Amino acid sequence: MINDLLVSVMLVAGTFFMFLAGIGVLRMPDLLMRMHATTKAGTLGAGLVMLAVATHFLDAGVTARTLAIILFILLTAPVAAHAIGRAAYFVGVPLWDKMLKDDLKNRYDPDTHILGNPDDDKQP
Amino acid sequence: MSPLSWNLILALIWAAVTGNFSGANLLVGFGLGYLILGFALRDVPDFARYRKKVPRLFLLLGHFLRDLVASNLRVAYDVLTPTHYMRPAVVAVPLRAKTDGAITILANMISLTPGTLSLDVSSDRSVLYLHVMYLDDEADLRRQIHALEDRVLAVLE
Amino acid sequence: MLEGAIFLSYLLLSLALLCALVRLVRGPTLPDRVVALELMASLTVAFIGIYALNNDRPAFLDVAMVLALTAFLTAVGFARYLEKGGHRGDQ
Numbered sequence: 001m002i003n004d005l006l007v008s009v010m011l012v013a014g015t016f017f018m019f020l021a022g023i024g025v026l027r028m029p030d031l032l033m034r035m036h037a038t039t040k041a042g043t044l045g046a047g048l049v050m051l052a053v054a055t056h057f058l059d060a061g062v063t064a065r066t067l068a069i070i071l072f073i074l075l076t077a078p079v080a081a082h083a084i085g086r087a088a089y090f091v092g093v094p095l096w097d098k099m100l101k102d103d104l105k106n107r108y109d110p111d112t113h114i115l116g117n118p119d120d121d122k123q124p
Numbered sequence: 125m126s127p128l129s130w131n132l133i134l135a136l137i138w139a140a141v142t143g144n145f146s147g148a149n150l151l152v153g154f155g156l157g158y159l160i161l162g163f164a165l166r167d168v169p170d171f172a173r174y175r176k177k178v179p180r181l182f183l184l185l186g187h188f189l190r191d192l193v194a195s196n197l198r199v200a201y202d203v204l205t206p207t208h209y210m211r212p213a214v215v216a217v218p219l220r221a222k223t224d225g226a227i228t229i230l231a232n233m234i235s236l237t238p239g240t241l242s243l244d245v246s247s248d249r250s251v252l253y254l255h256v257m258y259l260d261d262e263a264d265l266r267r268q269i270h271a272l273e274d275r276v277l278a279v280l281e
Numbered sequence: 282m283l284e285g286a287i288f289l290s291y292l293l294l295s296l297a298l299l300c301a302l303v304r305l306v307r308g309p310t311l312p313d314r315v316v317a318l319e320l321m322a323s324l325t326v327a328f329i330g331i332y333a334l335n336n337d338r339p340a341f342l343d344v345a346m347v348l349a350l351t352a353f354l355t356a357v358g359f360a361r362y363l364e365k366g367g368h369r370g371d372q
Contacts, residue, residue: 008286011331015290015297017196018324022297024203025304025320031312032255033212034304036241037199038316042323043236044196046349049290049327053334053342060146062339066330069346073323076353078235078242079228080319083360085243085255088312090364100213104243104253115244117216117251 007056014048017041030096031088039081046073127174131157180278187275188233195238202257213259217269219245219252221277227252230276234269287335294331298324315359322352 024037047070054066089108107116131154138153139145162175202210221227231242231252239257246253256265298321305317326345333341 004283007334008283011286011290011334012293015293015327015331017200018327019293019297020196020200020203021320022300022324024199025317026300027203029210030212031310031316032214032241032243033210033257034313034316036239036255036257037203038320038323039235039241040192040195041199042320044192046323046327046330049330050345053330053339056334057339059339062342063147065339065342065346069326069342069349072346072349072353073326074236075232076349077323078232080353080356080360081235081241082231082243083357084312084315084319085241087360087363088310089243091310091312093310093312096212098210098212100211100259102214103216104214107246107253114247115253117246117248 003055003058007052010048010052010055014045014052016045017048018045021045029098031093032085032095035081035085039077043073043077046070127161127171131161131174133157134160177279180275184275184279187272188236191233191237195236198238198257210257211259212255212257214243214253214255215259215262215265216246216251216253217266219250220273221280222249223280226276226280229280230273233272233276237272240265240269287331290331291328294324294328311359311363315356319352319356322348322355326352 018041021037021041024041025034028034028037050066050070054063057063089104095102108114109116134157135150135153138156139150142149142153158175158178161171165171166175219227219230221230227245227249231245234240234242234252234254241255243253243255245251252269254265254269259265301317301321301324305314305321308314326349329341329345329348333339333345
């Protein structure tokens with residue numbers, strides 16, 4: 001009974017965060033802000049759903065697999081965001097015009113793919 | 125051999141002696157092994173450092189979980205309010221962590237904390253580029269990242 | 282109560298999938314579509330998790346694990362492709 005209550009709360013909370021990730025990806029004005037929604041809300045949402053599955057079955061094998069999935073999502077979601085963000089700068093994805101500043105603009109070397117740092121400007 | 129592998133061996137021995145290799149029992153064995161190592165070998169420098177690292181790891185995990193929940197509430201707020209309140213920016217933050225592992229963990233934790241998303245590390249590893257949702261005070265942002273970096277480095281180095 | 286929660290979860294996930302699908306179709310650029318695809322993959326992982334729970338079949342969790350793995354590889358693969366060239370515009 002208590003178990004079912006816990007499972008229900010985690011399921012609804014997790015899927016609600018994933019729903020917010022969906023809304024976010026639809027409404028946010030540019031790519032980087034959409035990635036905010038998918039990495040954070042997607043990670044916690046999938047994590048909560050997997051925790052709910054582990055709580056429902058209460059079995060060592062299932063718990064091990066759900067923990068593996070959670071750990072994997074925690075490790076990979078930010079890495080995927082980094083890879084896509086980096087690619088976006090190479091492709092030249094238009095960003096929101098209300099951005100306050102963009103330190104990364106023109107920092108990538110288009111030929112060598114080396115990323116410089118802000119100190120480069122100070123040198124002649 | 126490193127203190128961590130000693131501790132793992134003690135956990136395995138505990139599981140073998142009690143005849144129960146379930147995850148919970150291994151955790152109990154790990155905890156007991158940590159107490160024994162921390163007490164019996166407190167004069168050995170390696171083990172003394174190890175004794176301090178484990179609580180820091182749990183502190184880091186606790187901060188991380190709190191940040192993850194907070195960042196989701198923040199995303200929920202962002203998604204449901206009009207977009208014109210947002211002040212996004214890409215900011216360069218100086219980086220002190222030098223090893224691949226420390227930078228990866230720090231960047232992942234930044235991505236999962238409120239309002240920030242790590243984009244890339246400069247090729248000379250001196251700067252981390254972040255995307256922030258609300259840039260109110262750049263100095264304050266740098267301070268937050270600095271504090272998080274301190275907690276990561278306390279565990280890893 | 283659990284039945285109700287499962288129904289509500291399916292409903293929320295379906296709505297989220299619909300949102301991601303709209304973003305996938307609308308674009309406007311290829312990285313936007315990759316982000317939408319990645320979100321759809323993690324939504325599907327959650328979907329499989331709830332399906333396994335609802336039908337008492339933990340074997341489906343293996344599918345969820347493999348899907349999470351391949352979705353990550355897809356995203357990184359797309360990103361590398363975009364970075365190293367390929368076609369830049371979306372039209």
